[in-house]
Amino acid sequence: MDKERILVVDDEEDICEIIKFNLENEGYDVTVAYSAEEALQLDLNSFQLLLLDVMMGEISGFKLANTLKNSSRYHKIPLIFITAKGTENDTLTGFSLGADDYIQKPFSIKEVIARVRAVIARSNTGTVTKGEKWGYQGIEVDMESKSVTIDGQKVSLSRKELEILVLLIRKPGKVYSRADIIHRVWRDEDNVLDRTVDVNVTRLRKKIEPYGKQIVTRQGYGYCFEVI
Missing domain, CATH: 1.10.10.10 (Winged helix-like DNA-binding domain superfamily/Winged helix DNA-binding domain)
Structure with missing residues (x-):
């Protein structure tokens, strides 16, 4: 059975490597991009889930999500935001952009794994x-x-x-x-x-x-x- 592919988009290399290491230990195939611009160069439809940091360079996670959700090609890809921003307005913004979940830094890796499993399960066996x-x-x-x-x-x-x-x-x-x-x-x-x-x-x-x-x-x- 093919491994489910996950793309992690975050400009903090340490966080990317921690997430990548732990998700790969859970059996996922993980790719890392250190900016939204780098992510947009990839075949995004080959991924079953995107993990997006909000605060990145010129194109933020919110802006990238908005671009994807307004695209007929990419709008169905599940998204989870991972961010240090945790106010109610930020959370509402994330959900209004079509996010499937929202994780606030600092996070436990067990929480990340649990939320990733839940979102992928919904997309695979839901409606x-x-x-x-x-x-x-x-x-x-x-x-x-x-x-x-x-x-x-x-x-x-x-x-x-x-x-x-x-x-x-x-x-x-x-x-x-x-x-x-x-x-x-x-x-x-x-x-x-x-x-x-x-x-x-x-x-x-x-x-x-x-x-x-x-x-x-x-x-x-x-x-x-x-x-x-």
């Missing part, structure tokens, strides 16, 4: 998609027919509930704030409150039981679809 169909375990969403089945039984979702489900299930582990959900689901509608999102998520959870628990509330951040 599946085929055309306009999305699924996870007993959940099947067909966007062409706008239908949802749970363990083979059709369930009736409102348009907003369906759009929230698709938004979350398409990117397992990604946290969407209430503002993100309002922007993407209610679009240009006025006077939509955070409470409106909460009510729709509560109804959605009930309708997709026993999988309602997969829609997780991240206190202070928003909602995500979590796979086991």
Whole structure:
């Protein structure tokens, strides 16, 4: 079985070597780049995960992540930020850019390994998609027919509930704030409150039981679809 490939992008050589050594001991194939510019010269789609430092030269980790997530070629590559910056705003910025996780320096290498395993597991065995169909375990969403089945039984979702489900299930582990959900689901509608999102998520959870628990509330951040 081929080893899963990880790219570490950090301008601190000591940190890169520590991460590389320990992840290789766990069976991963690890490549190191000491700048975002160097990383962009590589075949990024050959990696199953990128670990990005935030504070780097001319192109920061945030800027690199934004470039990748806005690219049709690279937007599906999982990302973990590793950084000394640890304020709530920094964390929210990282998740809003599509990060799958966020680790603050100084970190324990055991934490890094655990988070790497979790993100790769989600990307390998989480949701599946085929055309306009999305699924996870007993959940099947067909966007062409706008239908949802749970363990083979059709369930009736409102348009907003369906759009929230698709938004979350398409990117397992990604946290969407209430503002993100309002922007993407209610679009240009006025006077939509955070409470409106909460009510729709509560109804959605009930309708997709026993999988309602997969829609997780991240206190202070928003909602995500979590796979086991």
